[in-house]
Amino acid sequence: MSPLAILAICFVVLTIIGIPLFVAVGITTALAIFIIDIPYTLLAQTGYGSLTPFPLLTIPLFVLAGRLMEVGGMANRMIAIATNLVGAYRGSMGLVTVFACMLFAALSGSGPATTAAIGSVTVPAMKREGYDVPFAAAITASAGALGSLIPPSNLLIIYGLVSETSIPRLFLAGLLPGFMVTVLLMITTYIIARRRGYGGDGDPFSWGPFLRAAWDGKWSIGAPVLILGGIYGGAFTPTEAAGVAVFYSLFVGLFIYRELTVKKVIDALRFTALLTGILILLTPTLAFGQLTAFYDVPAAVQEGITAITTNKYLVLLLIGVFYIFIGTFMESLAQIVLFTAVFLPLALSLGVDPVMFGIFTVITCEIGFLTPPLGANLTVAARISGISIERISVAVLPFIGAYIIGMLILIAFPDIAVVLPNWLYGPAF
Secondary structure, eight states: OOHHHHHHHHHHHHHHTTOOHHHHHHHHHHHHHHHTTOOTHHHHHHHHHHTOOGGGGHHHHHHHHHHHHHHTTHHHHHHHHHHHHHOSOBTHHHHHHHHHHHHHHHHHOOHHHHHHHHHHHHHHHHHHTTOOHHHHHHHHHHHHGGGGTSSSOHHHHHHHHHHTOOHHHHHHHTHHHHHHHHHHHHHHHHHHHHHHTOBOOSOOOOHHHHHHHHHHTHHHHHHHHHHHHHHHTTSSOHHHHHHHHHHHHHHIIIIISOOOOHHHHHHHHHHHHHHHGGGGGHHHHHHHHHHHHHTTHHHHHHHHHHHHOOOHHHHHHHHHHHHHHHTTTSOHHHHHHHHHHHHHHHHHHTTOOHHHHHHHHHHHHHHHTTSTTTOHHHHHHHHHHTSOHHHHHHHTHHHHHHHHHHHHHHHHOTHHHHHHHHHHHOOOO
């Protein structure tokens, strides 16, 4: 039996029996090191190196900023702006949920965090309006995944570090695809809500209530303007922007809205520690990724796929199908670290822009957020709505279809992802 087969069997068996992913990858990596007789210091060196890049600090800072904005009153004001903007139409509260998730995604950088922040308010509101609870939870879970695509995005940061791609370019590249997916989710929500007769009560749109809500929430809207404007205006780097976001959220929550307390700040710190603890995956997965070079895995994958087709659109479609499948049981962070080193060289050889490939990768990861048994957003939505993941998994299928349509549009029209970064920074590929 070949060494690659032994390693594949080891990893699959460890995963199936429920071993935590970082342990399964670590054991498989240690076995690979033993087989090819490399010093075990590789694990220690990679572990140290994986946690030292300064941009990695961006992730916990953005998570903390997003949590502080949630508990400090900024999320509620964003929902109020979205509610008054949408008005009373069929599925209006569902549309509000999607739109509010898009706004909050520009603050949190995390899919599960966006789901928790917006869903905790909108799911009970949809219940009161007579929405089917699994449908309400499915809207929240699917729209919350926008937090991983619309900048600032934790997954785009990880992809940028692993692939050595410019993080500001990736952030800018996520804007148009993020808006496209938002529109697809809103269309899906409206069609289903109209067929089932959800919503439609209340006052139609008028400028007065909207302008009052916008004025009351001006500090909330100012956050993404400050963060993204500062990055693309050259005032600060993404990491510095994350620090500014934390300071801004503390200032607004403590002195403007006055809804932050010491207890809420401590809870936000605890939430950040728990959510960013997943970064422990970086050490074994990066070491494993380095070992793929020793086994010529990228070359073998490239040879195997190009033997089937050399059409870059079909190749991307095959990679997308693989990513969606693997995302059902693998954390998105590990998925990006492990497989970017495998598939990116193939994509580059076919003329795919690395920035576009990063956006494509994150969209497939968003689908993983919505597929059991792992489905991080499903877990959060289940906790918020008080129903089982199984019931939400059925209701979320149309929204997964919307993401798949978005992925196919991106494959067919890759310029959607690169037009803004190429316009601002010039072509890089």
